Amino acid sequence: MTFWDNGDDEVYAEYTIPSDYEGYPGIVHGGVQAAILDEIVGRVSLVENFHHFMMSVRLDVKFRLSVPINEPLRFLGRRITLSSRRGRAEGHIYLPDGRLATEASMTLVRVPERLLGSNVDCLQWRVDE
Numbered sequence: 001m002t003f004w005d006n007g008d009d010e011v012y013a014e015y016t017i018p019s020d021y022e023g024y025p026g027i028v029h030g031g032v033q034a035a036i037l038d039e040i041v042g043r044v045s046l047v048e049n050f051h052h053f054m055m056s057v058r059l060d061v062k063f064r065l066s067v068p069i070n071e072p073l074r075f076l077g078r079r080i081t082l083s084s085r086r087g088r089a090e091g092h093i094y095l096p097d098g099r100l101a102t103e104a105s106m107t108l109v110r111v112p113e114r115l116l117g118s119n120v121d122c123l124q125w126r127v128d129e
Helices: 030-046
Strands: 010-016 054-063 072-082 086-094 100-110
Touching (some): 030 054, 030 072, 030 086, 030 100
Antiparallel strands (some): 054 100, 086 100
16 A cells, blocks of 8 residues: 655545455455554654654554445544654545545554664655655
């Protein structure tokens, strides 16, 4: 997936989830939805500072509507609060018709330096202008 941000408090993406990630016939597996929300919501800490790595310590997911495979979806992560050590954020998966299908709330904490070290290149992330 490719992620963009608004330069302030949101990260977003558009993606079509292939049938490899199907749970029930025609439906994206709930664990895949949760993993994508964990990823996009967790990135809100990087919007203003690309080196402000945080990790989720709590992720609450509500599955409201079935998410179809092989259809273009929109994903959004939004910061609620953020300090140097803790944060709260929320995430959403929207269907092609704009309806909210899945939502999540997350508590984040700063990644301990000993886990990441000073070599952020190990993540192999690329930042495009």
